[in-house]
Amino acid sequence: MARMKFLCDADRCIDCNACVTACKNENEVPWGINRRRVITINDGKPGERSVSMACMHCTDAPCAAVCPVSCIFATDDGVVLHSKDLCIGCGYCFYACPFGAPQYPKVGNFGSRGKMDKCTYCAGGGGTEVSGSLEEYKKYGANRLAQGKLPLCAEMCSTKSLLAGDGEIIAEIYKERVLKRGYGSGAWGWMTAYKEGIAS
Amino acid sequence: MKLVAAVFALTLAIPAIAQQRAADGAAAPDANAVKEQQLLQQESRIEGRIDIPDTRARVLIQPAGRRWDYFHEITLHRVGAVVILGMLALLGLAFLILGRQRISAGRSGKKITRFSAFERFSHWLTAVSFVLLGLTGLNITFGKIVLLPLMGESAFSDLAQLAKYVHNFVSFAFILGLILIVALWIKDNIPRQVDIDWLKQGGGFVKGKHAPAGRFNAGEKAVFWCALAAGAAVSVSGLLLLFPFFGTNIATMQVAQVVHALIAVLFVALILAHIYIGTLGMEGAFEAMGTGEVDVNWAKEHHDLWFVEKQAQQGLGPSSATSIK
Numbered sequence: 001m002a003r004m005k006f007l008c009d010a011d012r013c014i015d016c017n018a019c020v021t022a023c024k025n026e027n028e029v030p031w032g033i034n035r036r037r038v039i040t041i042n043d044g045k046p047g048e049r050s051v052s053m054a055c056m057h058c059t060d061a062p063c064a065a066v067c068p069v070s071c072i073f074a075t076d077d078g079v080v081l082h083s084k085d086l087c088i089g090c091g092y093c094f095y096a097c098p099f100g101a102p103q104y105p106k107v108g109n110f111g112s113r114g115k116m117d118k119c120t121y122c123a124g125g126g127g128t129e130v131s132g133s134l135e136e137y138k139k140y141g142a143n144r145l146a147q148g149k150l151p152l153c154a155e156m157c158s159t160k161s162l163l164a165g166d167g168e169i170i171a172e173i174y175k176e177r178v179l180k181r182g183y184g185s186g187a188w189g190w191m192t193a194y195k196e197g198i199a200s
Numbered sequence: 201m202k203l204v205a206a207v208f209a210l211t212l213a214i215p216a217i218a219q220q221r222a223a224d225g226a227a228a229p230d231a232n233a234v235k236e237q238q239l240l241q242q243e244s245r246i247e248g249r250i251d252i253p254d255t256r257a258r259v260l261i262q263p264a265g266r267r268w269d270y271f272h273e274i275t276l277h278r279v280g281a282v283v284i285l286g287m288l289a290l291l292g293l294a295f296l297i298l299g300r301q302r303i304s305a306g307r308s309g310k311k312i313t314r315f316s317a318f319e320r321f322s323h324w325l326t327a328v329s330f331v332l333l334g335l336t337g338l339n340i341t342f343g344k345i346v347l348l349p350l351m352g353e354s355a356f357s358d359l360a361q362l363a364k365y366v367h368n369f370v371s372f373a374f375i376l377g378l379i380l381i382v383a384l385w386i387k388d389n390i391p392r393q394v395d396i397d398w399l400k401q402g403g404g405f406v407k408g409k410h411a412p413a414g415r416f417n418a419g420e421k422a423v424f425w426c427a428l429a430a431g432a433a434v435s436v437s438g439l440l441l442l443f444p445f446f447g448t449n450i451a452t453m454q455v456a457q458v459v460h461a462l463i464a465v466l467f468v469a470l471i472l473a474h475i476y477i478g479t480l481g482m483e484g485a486f487e488a489m490g491t492g493e494v495d496v497n498w499a500k501e502h503h504d505l506w507f508v509e510k511q512a513q514q515g516l517g518p519s520s521a522t523s524i525k
Binding site for chain 1 (some may be wrong): 231249259261262348368454
């Protein structure tokens with residue numbers, strides 16, 4: 001069984017934001033919500049690096065642990081999904097997430113966060129909807145994984161900075177790159193998300 | 201051994217060289233590049249610049265989320281269970297050992313007004329909202345352990361959703377009640393010399409003899425000041441959580457949640473003790489907040505100084521009141 005992960009090679013990311021746009025388009029994400037975003041560290045300084053970040057689909061996902069209604073879970077592939085039918089919009093997953101992945105549509109005054117929305121690894125939703133159905137698409141976005149495809153953000157990354165797929169395979173690709181080019185600023189977020197780094 | 205040491209030294213040296221020169225011999229493009237672990241050692245979280253309009257999303261990594269997860273799932277569950285179940289056990293024990301504290305002289309049948317209608321309204325506004333907030337608050341922490349297996353996920357989710365809205369909206373009633381209570385009773389709760397004597401005599405619980413007290417005894421004053429402090433703490437931290445990102449960020453919201461949860465758990469334990477003494481623990485106490493009138497003998501035993509004062513206000517000497525008995 002594959003253990004799906006994301007890996008952003010910061011030495012390749014050119015801050016083009018195509019992954020952000022691809023995600024929004026593929027999943028018809030509502031206004032005001034960004035499941036994926038690109039952040040530039042040390043902007044304008046020597047050694048500036050950009051990192052594309054979304055839900056990392058953590059090992060022992062803290063969002064799933066703190067959810068008061070236990071609506072977040074990991075699939076057999078290690079993809080962290082949630083059910084919008086059960087979500088109460090309390091915001092706890094947002095406090096716990098190390099990557100700022102959970103998003104909430106603002107549906108009313110102060111405390112009224114709507115149902116949480118986050119990257120689904122293009123694997124549909126964690127609700128009762130039939131996999132690949134229109135209902136699932138409307139609520140959670142695309143289910144590319146069921147069609148044997150990887151998340152679109154990574155698939156269409158022009159510099160192949162953003163990698164998606166089985167953790168061991170993408171780690172191997174990254175290690176090879178670091179070996180060949182002789183440097184690498186590391187797999188950002190891997191220590192926090194998966195409790196393991198990539199020896200580079 | 202030497203060979204191992206040499207290989208080890210070489211593996212250390214290779215990355216150092218690689219940082220200086222790229223594979224093609226050119227200056228390494230990552231010579232100045234930041235490393236994630238370095239940044240995380242300097243700061244607890246990594247921030248950068250972001251292109252999308254939502255600038256709050258510029259935080260790249262905040263590992264503190266996992267620490268908050270540990271607090272919420274391990275620390276809070278343990279502290280909450282120990283404090284609340286411990287208090288319930290303590291009160292059960294007090295009831296078994298001390299029993300219900302009776303009015304020693306029996307009921308006189310004559311009443312005296314202890315709390316006005318407005319005072320009782322303020323108390324019950326705070327009390328009812330506190331119970332609702334307490335139950336809905338406990339649900340968000342313990343509901344998935346206690347209720348979820350009983351109710352099933354769909355029904356429990358509906359209940360939790362309702363509980364969240366109740367918690368959010370009733371909070372304003374609680375804050376109003378707290379302000380009223382403080383405004384009404386703060387002057388009678390200022391600690392005095394008599395309170396020290398009351399405490400020295402164990403308030404009558406230990407020696408079985410009632411210690412002198414004014415309108416509120418030292419125990420009630422302690423509850424008042426604790427409730428004021430805890431009420432203010434949960435109100436401020438609660439408002440911060442109710443309005444995300446108004447003067448806060450994820451880190452301060454985590455701190456606000458920790459303060460809110462810990463103080464609330466202690467507050468619930470305090471109020472459990474308060475409810476016990478006001479109902480089961482003491483004969484004649486509940487009437488004060490029920491009808492507003494207490495038995496004269498109860499007033500004499502528990503609040504003798506206040507009773508004398510009250511009699512004087514009504515133009516009756518304390519002696520005439522005693523003779524009614």
